[in-house]
Amino acid sequence: MLQIIIKGGWVMVPLIICSLVSLTIIVERLWFLKKIAATDYAEQIVSLVKKGQVEEAARLSNVDAAPLLRVLHAGIEHISNPVKAMEAAAIAEITILKRGLPVLDTIITLSPLLGLLGTIIGMISSFQVMAVGSIGQPHVITGGVAEALIATAAGILVAVSSLIPYNYFLTRVEKETEVIEYYATRLEVVLGTRPHRSDMHEDSKKYA
Template sequence: MVQTLASGGWIMLPLALCSIISITIIVERWLFFRRIGRVHHADDLLALVRQGHMEQAQQKIGDADLPIIRVLHKGLDCRFCPGKAMETAGIAEVAGMRRGLAALDTIITLSPLLGLLGTIIGMIGSFQIMAASGIGQPHAVTGGVGEALIATAAGITVAVITLIPYNYFLTRVERETETIEQYATRLELALQEQAAGTAS
């Protein structure tokens, strides 16, 4: 297997680098999204705010280092304008959730192109052999074509393996963004209710 891949030529080196970067980002993002998928901390925090237990709500924030909790924390810190504070914090958190996805997108596009480049270089080599020796050595020509196609196969494989997690992570970012917006709106309403109750 290693010998087969090595026969794809020097273009296999950037493809191998792309695959290493892709796997690293995929594992890191999977662990990240697995960790932040818990929203029960946000439910508990909202319940405390509705009951007027602001100090306990602040303690709850310290117990959970999650994007949604950090956004709600901004809302509690700026009770006179919680919406804008949480919107600003939400933008930063969404940017953090999208970290590494641009690199995956680039690898999805770049890998097949690198594979195609390797195939073209291999085909050029095969035609040079044909030009030098004529068609008297068909095995040399077909062998060169076979080696050239390895690069294309490797490039498409890297792109396919990267594409599925990339789409999953994009879906997770959208889902987490919607969740943050939902809980931010609920906290803003809870703070308004508390302010109205205090005023009356």
């Protein structure tokens, strides 16, 4: 393996760096996404608010670091204007969900180009060998071309191995965004229909 990397030329160095960065982001995102499922808690929170148990809902929404719960917690904490509070929280949480993805996207685009650059440099070297009189030794030329193609193969390999996780992460981000919008809207409706304390006080006086 080390010999193949050496034959690929200096361009293999940035390709190896790209592969390591890509692997780090993929592992970190998988670990992060594994921890953020909080749909059960969200159902309980909406149910508690609907019953008027706002303090209990606030406590429950604060027990987990999931983006969905943080958005709901923002709405409950700023009960006078929950819509704006949840919108601001959602923007911040979606940014966290997308963390590392622009870098992964750059690696997907950059890796094949680096591989192509390595191949072009290798081809130039092969033609220089031809120019100095090795045209009668075709194995020298074909060997140089084969070594040049190593960089292209490495670049494509890095891009493909990054592309599949990248698309998966994008899908998960879209799904989590939809879930956040769904529960935020439900909480907004529940908070909007929940009787205010003044209304409850008037009702209690009426039936006293």
